[in-house]
Amino acid sequence: MPFRPGGMATITRKQARHAVTLAALALAVTLKATLGFAGGVVRAGLRGAEPSAGKAASAQPSAFEGLLPAAGALAVGASAIALRRSSASSSKGWSPVALRATRVEWFRKVRRISGDRAVFDVTVKKPMGLVLEYLPDKKGGMRGVGVSEIVKDGNGYELNRKVCVTEEDEGMWILEGDRIIAVNGIETVDASIEDIARLVGESPDDSVVLTLCRNTRLGPIKVVVLPEGEFATVRRNSRLSSAVEFAKGKEIKYGCIDGWCGTCWHRERVTGWLFKPCSDLITTDWDNVMPMVLYPKPEKAGDATLLSPRGQ
Structure with missing residues (x-):
């Protein structure tokens, strides 16, 4: 059940003891996942030139593959997080400060590749409310299409609010400067803005899946x-x-x-x-x-x- 701001919950002493046990298990899982992330994900990520990054991204069902722990561990972690949020809302009412993903949870949402870059998927409702532009490279040429503006109160903006502020959405968010390397799994590394607009327009669903690449140390x-x-x-x-x-x-x-x-x-x-x-x-x-x-x-x-x- 998704978290609903303002919801109330009553937690018994028995549930509290159960929550402590779940939290201890979740901590062990998180530490294990953290060590795995630090040790192998970068090497297991997309390799080679950026065109291959788009192909690899489209070949994978999700940018999260290989980063998340087993389903049982996920259930334990999700239970601990849900109980933590229920406790916050029952004691003080909903607070945007009380809701917070940990740093490990944020880092699990992306796949790290070389050059301090991260690749991830976002699902945005149409119309997306994004302004696109060609991104220049260091030599003055072009290196693909990226997001130059997120229109306020558009669907991209609302996605960011749900991910970054209220945490109603546990996925990733969009940042100006993100490069679009795939649309619905179709590589767009060398695509034009018109090509990307056509792919978005031809999508039969109400939402479109963008695979984005972000510079995590130099980007805004x-x-x-x-x-x-x-x-x-x-x-x-x-x-x-x-x-x-x-x-x-x-x-x-x-x-x-x-x-x-x-x-x-x-x-x-x-x-x-x-x-x-x-x-x-x-x-x-x-x-x-x-x-x-x-x-x-x-x-x-x-x-x-x-x-x-x-x-x-």
């Missing part, structure tokens, strides 16, 4: 700001304050220029890392398979209360 980063749940896509080495202010639609309140006052602090949902938007830069340290989901976490103690932060 999707910043999601809670509780608003608005998105901003930013380049590496951009100021985090610019992304947060764009997503919030207003200035951040802070009383210093280097982050010590604490009034503008934000915490990242998956990693738990603390960010200081007024002084932090978005660097190559972030793996953009995950969105950077931030929520306000201002420091209440200290001299910040004596200052007059910007925006007040």
